[in-house]
Amino acid sequence: MNLRFLGAGLVVLACSDPVTSAELDALxxxxxNVPIGQYxxxxxxxxxxxxxxxxxxxxxxxxxxxxxxxxxxxVGVNNATVAFTDTTGSQxxxxxxxxGNFFVRKSDWDPSFPIFARVxxxxxxxxxxxxxxxxxxxxxxxxxxDPSSPEYFSQVGHIFLYGAGETPPPPASDCPVSPVLQ
Amino acid sequence: MKRRVANVSVGIAAVxxxxxxxxxxxxxxxxxxxxTYDDGGTRVTTILAPDQSQFNxxxxxFERRCGTLDCHGQVGRPLRIYSGLGLRLxxxxxxxxxxSATTPDEITANYRSVIGxxxxxxxxxxxxxDPPDSLLILAKPLMLEAHKGGPAFAPTGxxxxxxxxxxxxxxxxxxxCAQAVAGF
Numbered sequence: 001m002n003l004r005f006l007g008a009g010l011v012v013l014a015c016s017d018p019v020t021s022a023e024l025d026a027l028x029x030x031x032x033n034v035p036i037g038q039y040x041x042x043x044x045x046x047x048x049x050x051x052x053x054x055x056x057x058x059x060x061x062x063x064x065x066x067x068x069x070x071x072x073x074x075v076g077v078n079n080a081t082v083a084f085t086d087t088t089g090s091q092x093x094x095x096x097x098x099x100g101n102f103f104v105r106k107s108d109w110d111p112s113f114p115i116f117a118r119v120x121x122x123x124x125x126x127x128x129x130x131x132x133x134x135x136x137x138x139x140x141x142x143x144x145x146d147p148s149s150p151e152y153f154s155q156v157g158h159i160f161l162y163g164a165g166e167t168p169p170p171p172a173s174d175c176p177v178s179p180v181l182q
Numbered sequence: 183m184k185r186r187v188a189n190v191s192v193g194i195a196a197v198x199x200x201x202x203x204x205x206x207x208x209x210x211x212x213x214x215x216x217x218t219y220d221d222g223g224t225r226v227t228t229i230l231a232p233d234q235s236q237f238n239x240x241x242x243x244f245e246r247r248c249g250t251l252d253c254h255g256q257v258g259r260p261l262r263i264y265s266g267l268g269l270r271l272x273x274x275x276x277x278x279x280x281x282s283a284t285t286p287d288e289i290t291a292n293y294r295s296v297i298g299x300x301x302x303x304x305x306x307x308x309x310x311x312d313p314p315d316s317l318l319i320l321a322k323p324l325m326l327e328a329h330k331g332g333p334a335f336a337p338t339g340x341x342x343x344x345x346x347x348x349x350x351x352x353x354x355x356x357x358x359c360a361q362a363v364a365g366f
Contacts, residue, residue: 114334133331134252134332141252153269154255156278157278
């Protein structure tokens with residue numbers, strides 16, 4: 001019985017952070033067609049779960065996000081390089097997978113904020129105009145709220161690599177899941 | 183219940199301080215004079231603040247160094263900062279983050295955020311009773327006080343700190359203000 005009480009106490013502790021709980025509650029459900037792994041939850045705030053007190057704490061991220069092709073579409077860009085420079089000058093690069101997801105494990109790079117970021121491939125390059133102050137989930141600022149919502153004035157839109165007049169390469173044909181969200 | 187008596191002479195003294203620190207302005211509070219209570223204590227109601235006309239030069243420092251969407255560019259945070267690249271003042275002009283330059287209304291809102299963060303302490307600093315870095319707008323980015331956002335300014339020689347300090351002291355250094363946002 002004591003062990004049962006101890007278990008109940010641990011559950012209460014795990015859910016005691018109202019911020020984390022609210023962020024978790026706000027996430028949409030998993031796409032049943034996408035297994036949990038590197039391709040899941042494209043465009044969503046990765047570090048809500050991938051942090052020391054989150055449900056994916058075993059895979060703790062310093063940063064995570066998704067690169068899409070263009071402003072008007074949600075098609076993931078494969079094999080784009082995402083380069084970061086932190087406030088000490090330390091640099092780290094990673095590469096997007098076929099749905100556009102990228103992530104930096106804290107065990108690989110634990111940066112000092114603020115951080116500067118740019119995304120590029122062999123044809124295009126986009127440099128973030130401001131710095132990342134402390135947010136580890138790109139999607140917490142880079143999302144597309146409805147114009148009627150208050151968040152419309154505080155979100156900068158999803159990350160994209162190609163301009164409106166360009167024709168991006170087609171989505172990766174060998175991707176295990178669909179890189180097209182919309 | 184305490185009986186409050188307006189002490190006009192203290193109010194006049196506040197105006198005299200403005201005359202002494204010519205770069206500053208008086209922001210009228212709810213009452214135009216300070217108030218003395220029965221216990222002899224004085225509650226200052228007049229606010230001294232740095233010059234708003236010079237803030238156009240200073241606002242970009244707050245915008246670029248403090249006002250990212252994940253820090254003070256959030257509606258729920260104190261020292262709320264609006265900017266062209268960050269949080270936008272709600273508008274009907276279609277201004278969203280990254281779409282256009284900071285507007286005059288947003289600069290005014292930033293000024294109000296800055297002077298309203300610690301009005302009493304700001305008054306003491308403008309009056310020359312305390313140094314500028316006693317204000318949170320400098321103490322926190324310089325890590326003289328705990329700051330969740332870390333050292334937003336270098337501990338010494340950061341032009342951002344220089345810009346804000348010279349503005350508070352009444353003679354803003356535009357060169358330092360420009361240097362503070364270069365590369366940000």
